[in-house]
Amino acid sequence: LAIPKKCSDKEIEKLLKGILALSKKEKIKLIGGDLSKSPNKLVISITAFGVLDKKPLLRNKAKKGGYIFVSSPLGAPDEALKLFKKGAVLEEFPLSNKIKKENQLLDRFFRAPSQTRLGMILSKKSISFCSIDISDGLLKDLSRILKESEAGAVVDTDLIPKFAFGDGKETSLESALTGGEEQTLLFTVSPDKERLLKANKIKAFKVGKIISEKTIFLKSGRKMRKANAMGFDHFSK
Structure with missing residues (x-):
């Protein structure tokens, strides 16, 4: 400190x-x-240490035919950041009054859901061997898995879970696909292991499938188009 x-x-x-x-x-x-x-700012730097077991979740283990899952609704941090830039203030943190649903978007920016239990179960139960945390956007981080695994993917945009807030509002598809700082897991599961998600009480959202062609396709209904691996760039101007 x-x-x-x-x-x-x-x-x-x-x-x-x-x-x-x-x-x-x-x-x-x-x-x-x-x-x-x-001199003027509070600086917090935390280093975490752990012991790697025999079944780590790696980026290079995605296989053709495997399903792509995300662990929670997407888009909130990106849209919250836009509101903060416009002067929005989260007056109460953490939120105690859940009725103020507009503030849940801002609250989510600071408090990502814990992924520790999920990551441990995916590994220990051999449900998944391939995962990455979504920190720079779904498409960009998925592209990192695909590069390491020498594969491609079809992402069904109709299945993308968007963060719900307010009275029937939800985050945009663009924010869900490209927004950064999600801090949730993206992982792949082979078809024969999909049943283990329910068996282990894991709530996750299937959003696509791994293919052999080294491209990301966005699918909506019967329409298909190539996607750019857009996302947050820490070094962009």
Whole structure:
């Protein structure tokens, strides 16, 4: 932690309380840290260590005929960022009043659903051998799996789960396909393993299929077109 002078002891205590609560929930031990002074900003840097088991989820294991799944609805972080840039403020964090559905979009920007349990089950139960977290957009991160696996994909845009908020509102297809900072899992499952998702009480959304042709196609009804692997670029101007 690099702490500016303007931060009070109470604010730091609340921060540490949150870190410890999350560590306990995810069964992760906080084993150390370092404190320093910051001239004006609060800086938080966290390093996580773990032990790799014998069945890691890799990017190069996608196989022809495998189904593509995402673990949660998409598009909220991208659309929330647009609102923040326009001056939107999340006055209460975390949200306690779920009636304020408009704020759920902003809340989701800061709090992605935990993927720890899902990742462990996918690996330990041998449901999937191929996965990536969606941090730069569904299409861009899918393209990384396809490059490593030397394969292509058909993504059914009619099946893309969009984040619902407000009174019947949902995020746009563009945000769901290309928006970054989702922090949810994209993974592939062979047809013979699909039943294991339900057997292990895993809620996931099937959005496409792996093919041999090294291209991403977007499908809607009977229409099919090639997609660009658009997404968030950390180094774009």
